[in-house]
Amino acid sequence: MNIKLKMSLILISTLIIGMILGAVLHGTYMRYHFRKNIARWRTSEGFVKRFEKVIQPADHQKDEVEKILNKTFENMRKKLRPRFQKFESIMDSMKLELEPFLTLEQKKRLNEYLEHMKNYSKDRHRRHNQPIERNEREKEGEPD
Secondary structure (H helix, E strand, O other), X not given: OXXXXXXXXXXXXXXXXXXXHHHHHHHHHHHHHHHHHHHHHOOHHHHHHXXXXXXXXXXXXXXXXXXHHHHHHHHHHHHHHHXXXXXXXXXXXXXXXXXXXXXXXXXXXXXXXXXXXXXXXXXXXXXXXXXXXXXXXXXXXXXX
16 A cells, blocks of 8 residues: 555544544533533522523512522422322332232342332432532632
8 A cells, every 4th residue: 555545544544533532522521511401400599590591580570580480499399209209109019919929039139129219219319409519619609
């Protein structure tokens, strides 16, 4: 192979590798920011800020608008929570129906898995109801 062909192949392969790497990094970056923004919505503060940005209340409206938005957030949270409680009761009834047909080892694995699901759900709920670390740093005036 001559030198021009080798150089062209190296240049093209470097370009292709760079494009693939850039696409992967961009996707990862966008996923991170999407999750972070969704997590903000799950806090009272994030919910209120988002709607205040949309509504843009005047100074004399801010207190009343914030009060209504906080009330709405709490109402949503209360209405969505029973869904998870209903899910747990469905899983408990499934467990009771399965029990007569399972071996001790299968029961043990099922119990461990259901416990894992409950813990994951509780941890996830706890994480989403706490302010995001970045929000805490922004309040204190610290840069990223």
